Amino acid sequence: EDKVVQSPLSLVVHEGDTVTLNCSYEVTNFRSLLWYKQEKKAPTFLFMLTSSGIEKKSGRLSSILDKKELFSILNITATQTGDSAIYLCAVGSGTYKYIFGTGTRLKVLA
Amino acid sequence: DTAVSQTPKYLVTQMGNDKSIKCEQNLGHDTMYWYKQDSKKFLKIMFSYNNKELIINETVPNRFSPKSPDKAHLNLHINSLELGDSAVYFCASSPYASSGRVGAGANVLTFGAGSRLTVL
Numbered sequence: 199e200d201k202v203v204q205s206p207l208s209l210v211v212h213e214g215d216t217v218t219l220n221c222s223y224e225v226t227n228f229r230s231l232l233w234y235k236q237e238k239k240a241p242t243f244l245f246m247l248t249s250s251g252i253e254k255k256s257g258r259l260s261s262i263l264d265k266k267e268l269f270s271i272l273n274i275t276a277t278q279t280g281d282s283a284i285y286l287c288a289v290g291s292g293t294y295k296y297i298f299g300t301g302t303r304l305k306v307l308a
Numbered sequence: 309d310t311a312v313s314q315t316p317k318y319l320v321t322q323m324g325n326d327k328s329i330k331c332e333q334n335l336g337h338d339t340m341y342w343y344k345q346d347s348k349k350f351l352k353i354m355f356s357y358n359n360k361e362l363i364i365n366e367t368v369p370n371r372f373s374p375k376s377p378d379k380a381h382l383n384l385h386i387n388s389l390e391l392g393d394s395a396v397y398f399c400a401s402s403p404y405a406s407s408g409r410v411g412a413g414a415n416v417l418t419f420g421a422g423s424r425l426t427v428l
Contacts, residue, residue: 230415236349240312240398240419248415284349290415294339294363294402298351 200225202289204299212307215277219302221287222269229290231263231270236284236301244272244285277306311335312420314399320426321389328385329423331399339363340382341400341417342374351398357382389427396422 202223211217221231230248234241245254247263247270254261258277263270274281287299312333321327333340341364342354356364357376371387386393399420 232416239421241351241417243416243418246415286351288351288417294356294358296341296353296417298343298353301349301351303349 200289200291200295200297202287202297202299204285204287204302206302207300208303208305210305210307211277213278215306216273216275217277217304219272219274219285219287219304220269221272221299223287223289223297223299224268225289225291225297227292228265229292232288232290232296233261233270233272234286234288236286237282241286274304277304279306279308282306310421312399312401312418314397314420314423316423317421318424318426320428322428323389323391325389326385326387327389327425328383329397329399329425330381330383331420332381333399333401333418333420334380335401335403335418337401337403337418338379339402340376340379341402342382342384343398343400343419345396345398345422347395355382355384386425389425391427394425394427396424398422 205220233244245261250265258275261272284301284303286301288296314331339358341356343351345351354368355374359379360376373385376382400417
């Protein structure tokens with residue numbers, strides 16, 4: 199059965215800290231891995247990863263995929279209170295299916 | 309210009325009632341989805357349609373019936389509502405072509421704002 203596991207489940211840090219969020223997966227017919235940020239409403243897209251070892255960056259956020267070890271990490275440097283959210287990892291399996299992990303709830307304290 | 313819009317945003321109803329949630333996307337995407345997010349924020353896929361054709365039907369009670377009148381709309385009807393149906397229901401879309409062609413942008417899901425259903 200396809201499975202996506204995120205860790206930690208929750209994390210509390212102070213502004214300025216660096217955090218690393220993990221996503222491991224076991225899926226048939228891997229297509230892509232996506233990271234989303236969910237604040238109060240809809241998940242918003244952060245990154246899509248399809249190839250191992252290529253880092254994607256957007257400001258203080260970066261992510262990388264390891265298709266051999268079946269995991270991805272999302273790094274956030276110099277965290278701010280606005281980074282407080284649930285971070286979701288989703289894996290595309292087959293042509294149409296996306297499987298989500300349980301999410302990591304991040305709280306950044308001022 | 310909302311890309312994926314859902315109505316209603318909030319729905320409070322009694323057990324046993326029947327209700328519908330509507331979803332429309334103006335992105336020209338071919339594939340639409342319904343996800344259920346529980347109180348622990350776990351997003352679980354329910355259904356997916358590609359060009360009006362049902363392609364994913366997870367183990368969802370048959371009280372839930374999706375309908376896609378065209379590729380821009382995907383509605384969800386729920387019969388005989390139960391307490392456990394209380395959740396946030398998210399509609400999403402992605403730009404897969406019916407031919408199965410997959411490009412870099414085809415992988416990204418765009419979500420609606422969600423419909424919070426509360427069953428009393």
